Amino acid sequence: MLAADYCEPVYHISYVRALGRRLRRNYAWIFAIQAIAYYGKIAVHPTPMAIWEHLWERTAVGPLPGELMVVCGALFYGGLAALAVITFLLDRTKHKDRHAPVAMG
16 A cells, blocks of 8 residues: 555545644643643732633733633634544544554544
């Protein structure tokens, strides 16, 4: 299969599935650590947050309100999680009956 692929190269998986695999295998931990660190920083800097109303003040970026920033962050991380889960389910469905030792896509 590899030799035939050298003669006529083709993509064995779609760009979105490749992106989902790379996200799950390499970048999920990095994004998770970034999110935890950011929200940890919001909770303790410059002093520990005493009431929830301070959350909106601390997450504001320049003229953008804190509510918008939290929603954008949730949409970003939610989109990454959805991409990872959907591509995982697609891969599992495609490869559920595969018993061959060759794994190209």
